[in-house]
Amino acid sequence: MRYAVGIDLGGTFVKFALVSESGDILFDDKLSIGGKAQRDDILSTVSKAIGLVIQKAGELNVKVVGIGFGSPGIVDGGIVHGGADNLNGWEKINISERYSQEFGLPVLVDNDANVMGLGEAVYGAAKGCTDAIFLTVGTGIGGAIIANGKLYGGYKNRGTEMGHVTIDHKGIACNCGGRGCLEAYASTNALIGQYALRSGKNESEINGHYIVEKFQEGEVAAVECMQEHTDYLGHAIAGFINTFSPQKVIIGGGISEAGQFYIDMIKKSAFSYVMPDCSRFTDVVGATLGNSAGCLGAASLIFKNCN
Numbered sequence: 001m002r003y004a005v006g007i008d009l010g011g012t013f014v015k016f017a018l019v020s021e022s023g024d025i026l027f028d029d030k031l032s033i034g035g036k037a038q039r040d041d042i043l044s045t046v047s048k049a050i051g052l053v054i055q056k057a058g059e060l061n062v063k064v065v066g067i068g069f070g071s072p073g074i075v076d077g078g079i080v081h082g083g084a085d086n087l088n089g090w091e092k093i094n095i096s097e098r099y100s101q102e103f104g105l106p107v108l109v110d111n112d113a114n115v116m117g118l119g120e121a122v123y124g125a126a127k128g129c130t131d132a133i134f135l136t137v138g139t140g141i142g143g144a145i146i147a148n149g150k151l152y153g154g155y156k157n158r159g160t161e162m163g164h165v166t167i168d169h170k171g172i173a174c175n176c177g178g179r180g181c182l183e184a185y186a187s188t189n190a191l192i193g194q195y196a197l198r199s200g201k202n203e204s205e206i207n208g209h210y211i212v213e214k215f216q217e218g219e220v221a222a223v224e225c226m227q228e229h230t231d232y233l234g235h236a237i238a239g240f241i242n243t244f245s246p247q248k249v250i251i252g253g254g255i256s257e258a259g260q261f262y263i264d265m266i267k268k269s270a271f272s273y274v275m276p277d278c279s280r281f282t283d284v285v286g287a288t289l290g291n292s293a294g295c296l297g298a299a300s301l302i303f304k305n306c307n
């Protein structure tokens with residue numbers, strides 16, 4: 001059995017795990033990254049995290065074959081080029097080189113949403129599938145495409161920004177500088193904004209959980225907002241299904257854990273818009289790995305690509 005270090009770097013924590021090729025997590029933990037942390041602080045926190053996993057592997061007497069790494073931003077060739085807005089100075093860093101020199105192991109890096117999607121495809125909701133689309137619904141909307149069993153990222157891995165497909169060509173402005181993007185309509189933030197508007201409640205008192213609760217109580221504003229939210233997602237997903245004909249569309253992110261009803265609403269919407277021939281072999285499902293998806297997917301980069 002092979003083992004790898006899985007690193008999942010986020011805006012507030014670096015999560016890390018010792019993962020077996022069969023997808024068991026032998027050890028995991030996280031270290032916090034202060035909001036003021038600069039590039040060098042983040043790099044040394046990650047070093048510490050990798051060191052802890054390797055130490056643990058030594059104690060357990062298992063051999064680590066590599067380090068898989070999920071990072072925010074645009075990642076290609078082991079380098080984070082930029083676009084990680086919530087990490088200070090996190091750009092133009094050769095992650096692969098730095099940590100392979102430090103630890104003497106191969107280091108493979110990809111975008112954080114991509115490795116989460118890969119984790120779900122290899123060990124989670126789309127286990128056994130070769131073709132899947134992953135969407136994570138949170139403050140923004142991220143995603144990944146798994147095609148023929150591999151992550152597809154476009155030329156130089158700069159694509160698959162699934163939250164930034166247009167669903168309204170004259171629509172509201174998006175954080176990306178575009179207009180009418182899925183993210184601007186269907187992120188949890190957008191849902192909260194819409195609900196605040198319709199219910200007259202203060203945005204600071206609302207979160208996704210609260211809206212789900214009100215939805216289940218049958219409150220009109222919450223029901224309308226959730227229907228609209230899932231319909232936006234369904235529209236975009238129908239387009240993804242028509243384009244990629246995946247076996248599974250996986251919905252992740254905090255709100256996806258609201259319950260099966262949430263996935264069912266999205267699925268119903270998506271299937272009312274798809275081309276039947278494109279969707280014949282497609283199902284829409286909830287993510288199953290939760291917070292572990294990133295570390296598992298990062299480790300699977302190593303298992304898939306290293307000997």
Ligand SMILES: [Zn+2]
Pocket residue numbers: 163164174175176177178179181183
């Ligand atoms: Zn956008």
